[in-house]
Structures are given as C-alpha cells and as structure tokens.
Amino acid sequence: MPESAPLRITRDVCLILSMVCGADVQHTLKLDLHEVLSNFYLISKCSDEDLKTIAVYACTLLLRLQKISRHVTVRNVKKLFIVSLMFACNMLSDLELPFSVWPAFSRCLDESSTVREMCVWYLKSIHWNLHVRSDLYNSMLGLVSLQPEAEPLTTPRIIDSTNN
Numbered sequence: 001m002p003e004s005a006p007l008r009i010t011r012d013v014c015l016i017l018s019m020v021c022g023a024d025v026q027h028t029l030k031l032d033l034h035e036v037l038s039n040f041y042l043i044s045k046c047s048d049e050d051l052k053t054i055a056v057y058a059c060t061l062l063l064r065l066q067k068i069s070r071h072v073t074v075r076n077v078k079k080l081f082i083v084s085l086m087f088a089c090n091m092l093s094d095l096e097l098p099f100s101v102w103p104a105f106s107r108c109l110d111e112s113s114t115v116r117e118m119c120v121w122y123l124k125s126i127h128w129n130l131h132v133r134s135d136l137y138n139s140m141l142g143l144v145s146l147q148p149e150a151e152p153l154t155t156p157r158i159i160d161s162t163n164n
Contacts, residue, residue, distance in 0.1 A: 005048035006037040009055050013037070016059045017081060020066045021074050029078055036082060058084035 061084040066072040
C-alpha cells in the first residue's frame, strides 16, 4: 500500500526543519506535523502536488528566515512552520488558504498573544527577503497586528487593502 502524500511530505519536512534548527526534530515533531499537513490536505482538498508545493515554500521561508536572523529554534519551529504554511498558501495566488482551514491550524497554536508577536516579528523579518506585493504584505501584517488582546487568532479577518 503506497504512503499518503501528507506522510511522505511530513518526513521530508522534518528533515528540512532538523537542518534549519541544527537539531533532530523528527521524533518530537513528526506526529504534530503529520496532523497539520493531513488536516490541511483533507480540508482544502488540494492535490498531492499542491501540498508538496505549499510545504516546500513554507520550508523555504523558514530557511531564509534562519539565514537572516538565526531565531528558528527547536522550541518555536512548529509554530513558525504553521505560520509559514499559512503565509505560503496566501503568497501563492492560485493556492489561497480557505478560511475553513484556520481552525485546524489554530488548534496547534498556543497562547495567541505570543503567536501574534511571533507573526508580527516574522512578517517584519521576511518582508525584505521575499518578493511579496506590498498590499499583500500589509494585509497579512494588518491581519496579525490588529487582533485585540483577548481575541484568539482562530477568527481571521479580511483586510481590504483598497479601503485602508
């Protein structure tokens, strides 16, 4: 019986994240990452190739981030990968992340204020290192930084960049 796409991709992602962190994360993250990728795969109904493209792009974001900042660690790599996955979906115009997928990701993110701060820092860190349209960048930054303190990140907002 052939392996599922999420399982196959999870193994590759774990190897890349181990390289990014400089430590073996395969044993600690394999189940969590498989759950995240499987949930995304099932909910978004994307193809095997789309899932692979999104995962590769998310890993590329983390590799670039680690190259310029050295802030990706074993403790935060899972959260940063999930954030990268969301950004990768939104940056790839034909693979926009459906809002129904957000709850699956948000269950994996603890302490919304910490995550919000991490997202803002992450966006500011990657902005000049990626070829991202300014309106898309501002929308993502606005989505993250305009969340009230008590409100979790599970409720995404649509930021219309034309009506600032």
